[in-house]
Amino acid sequence: MNPLKNVRIVLVSPLYGGNVGSVCRAMKNMGLSQLALAAPRPALDEEEAQRMACHAADLLRRRREFPTLKDAVADCGLVVGTTVRGGLYRAHSRAPRAWAERLVAAARQTPVALVFGPEDNGLGNEDLAACTQLIRIPSAPAYPSLNLSHAAMVCAYELFLAAGQYEAPAEVSPEAPAAMRENMFDKWRQALLVVGFMKEDKADHMMLALRRIFGRSPLTVKDVKVLVGIARQARWCGQELQKQRAAAPPRRD
Amino acid sequence: MNPLKNVRIVLVSPLYGGNVGSVCRAMKNMGLSQLALAAPRPALDEEEAQRMACHAADLLRRRREFPTLKDAVADCGLVVGTTVRGGLYRAHSRAPRAWAERLVAAARQTPVALVFGPEDNGLGNEDLAACTQLIRIPSAPAYPSLNLSHAAMVCAYELFLAAGQYEAPAEVSPEAPAAMRENMFDKWRQALLVVGFMKEDKADHMMLALRRIFGRSPLTVKDVKVLVGIARQARWCGQELQKQRAAAPPRRD
Numbered sequence: 270m271n272p273l274k275n276v277r278i279v280l281v282s283p284l285y286g287g288n289v290g291s292v293c294r295a296m297k298n299m300g301l302s303q304l305a306l307a308a309p310r311p312a313l314d315e316e317e318a319q320r321m322a323c324h325a326a327d328l329l330r331r332r333r334e335f336p337t338l339k340d341a342v343a344d345c346g347l348v349v350g351t352t353v354r355g356g357l358y359r360a361h362s363r364a365p366r367a368w369a370e371r372l373v374a375a376a377r378q379t380p381v382a383l384v385f386g387p388e389d390n391g392l393g394n395e396d397l398a399a400c401t402q403l404i405r406i407p408s409a410p411a412y413p414s415l416n417l418s419h420a421a422m423v424c425a426y427e428l429f430l431a432a433g434q435y436e437a438p439a440e441v442s443p444e445a446p447a448a449m450r451e452n453m454f455d456k457w458r459q460a461l462l463v464v465g466f467m468k469e470d471k472a473d474h475m476m477l478a479l480r481r482i483f484g485r486s487p488l489t490v491k492d493v494k495v496l497v498g499i500a501r502q503a504r505w506c507g508q509e510l511q512k513q514r515a516a517a518p519p520r521r522d
Numbered sequence: 523m524n525p526l527k528n529v530r531i532v533l534v535s536p537l538y539g540g541n542v543g544s545v546c547r548a549m550k551n552m553g554l555s556q557l558a559l560a561a562p563r564p565a566l567d568e569e570e571a572q573r574m575a576c577h578a579a580d581l582l583r584r585r586r587e588f589p590t591l592k593d594a595v596a597d598c599g600l601v602v603g604t605t606v607r608g609g610l611y612r613a614h615s616r617a618p619r620a621w622a623e624r625l626v627a628a629a630r631q632t633p634v635a636l637v638f639g640p641e642d643n644g645l646g647n648e649d650l651a652a653c654t655q656l657i658r659i660p661s662a663p664a665y666p667s668l669n670l671s672h673a674a675m676v677c678a679y680e681l682f683l684a685a686g687q688y689e690a691p692a693e694v695s696p697e698a699p700a701a702m703r704e705n706m707f708d709k710w711r712q713a714l715l716v717v718g719f720m721k722e723d724k725a726d727h728m729m730l731a732l733r734r735i736f737g738r739s740p741l742t743v744k745d746v747k748v749l750v751g752i753a754r755q756a757r758w759c760g761q762e763l764q765k766q767r768a769a770a771p772p773r774r775d
Contacts, residue, residue: 295672300662324665366683407683409553412577419548419675422668426676430619430660 272376273432277303278421279341279384281396286314288388290321290329291418297325299425300432304332305382307341321418338384338396346379347372350392350400351420353413362405365424369431383424388417445493453493454480456500463507525629526685530556531674532594532637534649539567541641543574543582544671550578552678553685557585558635560594574671591637591649599632600625603645603653604673606666615658618677622684629685636677641670698746706746707733709753716760 278296283289283306293304322329335341342348349372352362375381384400386392397403406415406423415423445453458476461467467475483496531549536542536559546557575582588594595601602625605615628634637653639645650656659668659676668676698706711729714720720728736749 291669291672294665294669297665298661298668298672300664321669323669324667407679408551409682411553412547412550414577415551415675416544416547416574416576416671418669419544419551419672422672422675423679426660426679429662 270377271300271432272373273300273428274302275376275380276301276372276428277305277342277345277380277382278425279305279307279338279382280417281307281338281384281392282310282387283313283385283417284310284388285417286316286318287321288417289313290318290323290325291416292385292421293318293322293325293328295418295422295425297328299422299429301425301428302328302331303380304328305341306332306334307338307384308336309334338399342382342384342399344380345382347375347381347402348384348400349382349402349404350384350397351386351404351406351424352391352397353405353408353415362403364407365404365427368402368404369427373428373431383421383428385417385420443490444487445490449490449493450483450488453483453497453500456497456504460500460504460507463504463511465507523630524553524685525626526553526681527555528629528633529554529625529681530558530595530598530633530635531678532558532560532591532635533670534560534591534637534645535563535640536566536638536670537563537641538670539569539571540574541670542566543571543576543578544669545638545674546571546575546578546581548671548675548678550581552675552682554678554681555581555584556633557581558594559585559587560591560637561589562587591652595635595637595652597633598635600628600634600655601637601653602635602655602657603637603650604639604657604659604677605644605650606658606661606668615656617660618657618680621655621657622680626681626684636674636681638670638673696743697740698743702743702746703736703741706736706750706753709750709757713753713757713760716757716764718760 278292278301280289280292289306296302296304318329319326333341349368372381372383383404384392384396386396392400404424406420408415454476457479458472461475462469462472488496531545531554533542533545542559549555549557571582572579586594602621625634625636636657637645637649639649645653657677659673661668707729710732711725714728715722715725741749
């Protein structure tokens, strides 16, 4: 099963509808779908929430609401709270990357919750006590407090990666094999000699420089074909020039 | 030097002031400070931008504006564009985590740029051509397109971690040494026998279960002291009960 389906994002008494909507979008971007509000405020701006949810308005609509955090997480095996502050109750917090794998493993067997406090004050001590684990997102001491939806995005992103739902976009063309690269360097050597960029006695040295430049990052089969094409055309151009000169040597005035 | 000071976030023609402000906040949260707008639109909502920037309004104020992306990145060694789409120009994109270390290494020597396109269309082909590298943030196929400030947050977060600016919050108390843990198990064994939870013949088996439970996660010196305290008190309680019973054996009616 997809463990992300078992991850519940719980927002405790959020203040701004826009943030709730933005959290929905971040969730859907990262393959999460279960939103719960604990102790929601009656005055939440639904319109703003929908606007910010964008194409994730379905998550907003299907959200569940609970009178307290304890109710919202009653069936959850792991309950991970988020905090920016240190201090009592909070000293054992870890970074999202440190928890992500464990959360995903747990989510393969049981619902798990990721809990975010209100924008102004974060989770209070009573709510923290309901959490089995704490996450603290690494941030700059000059301004450690993240926007609610940004905090949710960072955690959701780490879960998404940990769940292995993501396949890196494959290079269209595979990396070129060594023989193909060597042939390319041969062609470049010939071309650079013919166009008069270098003389035979400096060629080895110069080719080392070229190898360094082209070796700095992977070259695909496609890349190598392009580079061979350039060399071939340059050599043709140089040879044509040589022929012309042989036919009509430049006048010496 | 701090490499994050050399990282420039470039927003190309952003539509919404709120997003620009949110990007400022995400940047400051992650230790970044250089914001540039390329080809800014004249109608950007400054008020909304300030509101969303929160305590990062200084970054918003100090932003630089350039007529084109090329102008905005003219002095940058690496120019990393962001994209959600695949296709020509975009096939070689990599995930933020794959680029972060290289970006940070480059930023120790030269300014580098992270470029984000307009909210509606992303970076166009001309702007992509001005980028030396491409980032594609992993996301769910059902809704791959992130909010602008969320995309900036994910990238900034990866850079912040790669720059090693973050020190994990230290546990207040170190992990308990083995001898201390063994003493704790001794105390629990005695206590569980005295309170009548187990008999001597089952004790070894039961203690293995307890070791498994307490061994599942690290125990600090402080944790162990708490657990030893519990065992000591329980044993005292059991012993007191035994004394009482010895003094006044229960009546057999």
